Amino acid sequence: MKSSLKSKKKQLIENLRAQGITDEKVLEVISEIPREDFIPDFLRNQAYENAALPIESGQTISQPYIVAYMTQELQVEKKHKVLEIGTGSGYQAVVLAKLCKRLFTIERHMPLYKSAEEMFKKLRIFNITTLFGNGIKGWKEQEPFDRIMVTAAGEEIPDELLYQLKDGGIMIIPVGAQDETQHIIRITRHGDDFDVKTLLPVKFVPLLSGIVHSS
Numbered sequence: 001m002k003s004s005l006k007s008k009k010k011q012l013i014e015n016l017r018a019q020g021i022t023d024e025k026v027l028e029v030i031s032e033i034p035r036e037d038f039i040p041d042f043l044r045n046q047a048y049e050n051a052a053l054p055i056e057s058g059q060t061i062s063q064p065y066i067v068a069y070m071t072q073e074l075q076v077e078k079k080h081k082v083l084e085i086g087t088g089s090g091y092q093a094v095v096l097a098k099l100c101k102r103l104f105t106i107e108r109h110m111p112l113y114k115s116a117e118e119m120f121k122k123l124r125i126f127n128i129t130t131l132f133g134n135g136i137k138g139w140k141e142q143e144p145f146d147r148i149m150v151t152a153a154g155e156e157i158p159d160e161l162l163y164q165l166k167d168g169g170i171m172i173i174p175v176g177a178q179d180e181t182q183h184i185i186r187i188t189r190h191g192d193d194f195d196v197k198t199l200l201p202v203k204f205v206p207l208l209s210g211i212v213h214s215s
């Protein structure tokens, strides 16, 4: 890593701290992961700006603050089995994988699914299992999950995902239509009851049904 990127990364970590990210484990994994490897080459020097950036298939890698915030709110533990919907670049998946036991991640765009898989191999991260498919339905063969993170905005909270949470489990999901203000929502399962808390206003790409084979 060029020294300029290294100092920008240090600065980013300080900014995240100043913005209220207090979980040291989350800050540590963000400082370990080369975000420049998950974005197009021509944007390399913007890797540690606190901004969302475009990736393949018209999608985006989330802003580092949002990645840190959602990860902190998910309260991931080393023993957890975690599901992510929306693999995208694979960056958030790696953040989660470094904090949990096993991470399952689903992507509906084939080119993103393939390049994320290669990235996990390249970085030698072996506790991630990938699936090409529609994550709105969750992952029946692998449920229940201790934690679920959705990284695309649903117009509503998908019911099937709620019931793939363990009792006491937590799900983080941005909710809202594309032309409305979306919010990050945190849901905690208590038996058949779900405690819902509205957190930050955000802007995410949409959570869509179906799969896309090409870019």
Ligand code: SAH
Pocket (backbone or CB within 6 Å): 059, 060, 061, 062, 085, 086, 087, 088, 089, 090, 091, 092, 093, 106, 107, 108, 109, 112, 133, 134, 135, 136, 151, 152, 205, 206, 207, 208, 209, 210
């Ligand atoms: N976590 C990603 C964010 C990518 S943007 C990262 O760190 O880079 C959100 C991603 O969700 C996009 O790649 C989009 O294709 C994907 N997505 C949207 N709806 C989906 C669905 N129903 N199932 C799986 N992936 C979906």
